Amino acid sequence: MQKHIKPLFAPYDPHYDPVVDAGPGTNRDYAPTYWIGTAGRPPQDDGPVMGDIDCDVAIVGSGYTGLSAAIHLAREHGIKAVVLEANRVAWGCSTRNGGQAQISSGRLKRSQWIARWGLDVAKKMHAEVAEGFDLFRSLVAEIDCEPQDGGHLYIAHKPSVMPALQKESDLLNDVFGYRSRIVSRGEVHADFVKDAEAAGAMYEPDGMSIHAAKLAFGYQELARDLGVTIHPSSPVSGWETHGKVHHLATPGGTVRARAVGIATAGYTSPGLSTLTSHRLMPILSNSIVTRVLTPAEIEACGLKSRIPLTDTRTLRHYYRFLPDNRLQIGSRSAITGRDAANPKHLKVLVDGMERKFPALAGIELDYSWWGWVDVSHDMMPRICRPDPDQSIFYAMGYGGNGVMYSAQAGRRLAQMIAGKGSGLDLPIFTSPLPHHGLLTPFRRLGQSLMYRWYHHKDERP
Numbered sequence: 198m199q200k201h202i203k204p205l206f207a208p209y210d211p212h213y214d215p216v217v218d219a220g221p222g223t224n225r226d227y228a229p230t231y232w233i234g235t236a237g238r239p240p241q242d243d244g245p246v247m248g249d250i251d252c253d254v255a256i257v258g259s260g261y262t263g264l265s266a267a268i269h270l271a272r273e274h275g276i277k278a279v280v281l282e283a284n285r286v287a288w289g290c291s292t293r294n295g296g297q298a299q300i301s302s303g304r305l306k307r308s309q310w311i312a313r314w315g316l317d318v319a320k321k322m323h324a325e326v327a328e329g330f331d332l333f334r335s336l337v338a339e340i341d342c343e344p345q346d347g348g349h350l351y352i353a354h355k356p357s358v359m360p361a362l363q364k365e366s367d368l369l370n371d372v373f374g375y376r377s378r379i380v381s382r383g384e385v386h387a388d389f390v391k392d393a394e395a396a397g398a399m400y401e402p403d404g405m406s407i408h409a410a411k412l413a414f415g416y417q418e419l420a421r422d423l424g425v426t427i428h429p430s431s432p433v434s435g436w437e438t439h440g441k442v443h444h445l446a447t448p449g450g451t452v453r454a455r456a457v458g459i460a461t462a463g464y465t466s467p468g469l470s471t472l473t474s475h476r477l478m479p480i481l482s483n484s485i486v487t488r489v490l491t492p493a494e495i496e497a498c499g500l501k502s503r504i505p506l507t508d509t510r511t512l513r514h515y516y517r518f519l520p521d522n523r524l525q526i527g528s529r530s531a532i533t534g535r536d537a538a539n540p541k542h543l544k545v546l547v548d549g550m551e552r553k554f555p556a557l558a559g560i561e562l563d564y565s566w567w568g569w570v571d572v573s574h575d576m577m578p579r580i581c582r583p584d585p586d587q588s589i590f591y592a593m594g595y596g597g598n599g600v601m602y603s604a605q606a607g608r609r610l611a612q613m614i615a616g617k618g619s620g621l622d623l624p625i626f627t628s629p630l631p632h633h634g635l636l637t638p639f640r641r642l643g644q645s646l647m648y649r650w651y652h653h654k655d656e657r658p
Contacts, residue, residue, distance in 0.1 A: 214534025215479045220466040224430035225284040231486040231564040232410035245430040246449040254278040255454035260291035263460035264416035265607025271423035274615035283432030287413035289464040293568030295515045297505035298601035299349045300403040304576035323373045329605030340415030342407045345503040349404025354508040356396040391499025392553045404505045459591035463569030472583045476630035479569040484527035486564040497556035511651040572596045574631040580609045583629035
């Protein structure tokens, strides 16, 4: 009789959908990303919760934000948090992104900050993001995550976009004192990349490419060296508050904490907390990585730079030349988890790559994956204490720009949890994520229609 051996990890679920599924599962394996495939063995963690635990602070979610919060709680406030993760460490956004760090947070541009909040607040917001990039650089300097610093190129995918890029660059220079510059199509092709669609670009001095999983694992090691305990396979399946103590039920025991920080982003379970329910619109993003390119292919594509590249589509493409000479490119994907594996979504992304790089038509792909992006209903993140009567805090809603700002968001989250956040007066700190009630599942009908409109708008001359 053949003996069946239980696998170490539950299988990866490609159809997981945070809008309709009760939770992300327990002990599920990583998505098959390039990052996981090339990161090497994950570092040591503290295993699942095995018995009841009392602590000052519990962090729910072990991605960039949760680990940054734990690092800064320990380094700056002397608090050693307990981090809870449903599956494997950094299982969600932090090992499924494009590995691109930009000087941004959320989906809005500086001009939109001014329109929403006024000039004074917009300037403070810019200073916050700039400080965040400095913090990110300092953390990356402690971690072997293949950093490629050198700026970010925002590429106009058609000529009609160039006036808007020029206007935004002028605003950055004249109002914010930030030295962006406009680059011609010829300069883009000569100095950066021979993207066949490029009509020009805006260059930002701050931008960095990193290895997404190596960054997450580096955060993990920093946190544990500081005395943080990290428990994978420990989803929060129940939450009760008795007096001023939160009782977080996990399969292996109850974690009793005086404060809780939520850092679950696009993988936030619908029933985790009433304070996070229906506060985000999770959006799927696809990503692919080619086989190693030949020298002739590299020359034909004009791949001279390894900095982050983003195009100006509403449903934007984000792409980069990897250190091992592969091309990575990503963009928006399916509407639902059930439809995520439909080959038509992969074809749309491959078609986009081939428009930019005709020399790569028909190239073999070594990796293909997708993940959920935490888009807030007003396109900006929140790091806040949503209810002043409860010791519950959260940081999320980056809208696809969390690789860099999650480091600063985690630090701000730590400040608030430690009671040192009174001076944080930006709107992203002082107001909760907007709530769209029970309409969130139905918004997908509108999302499908909007995707068609965005595609029409993006592709017309």
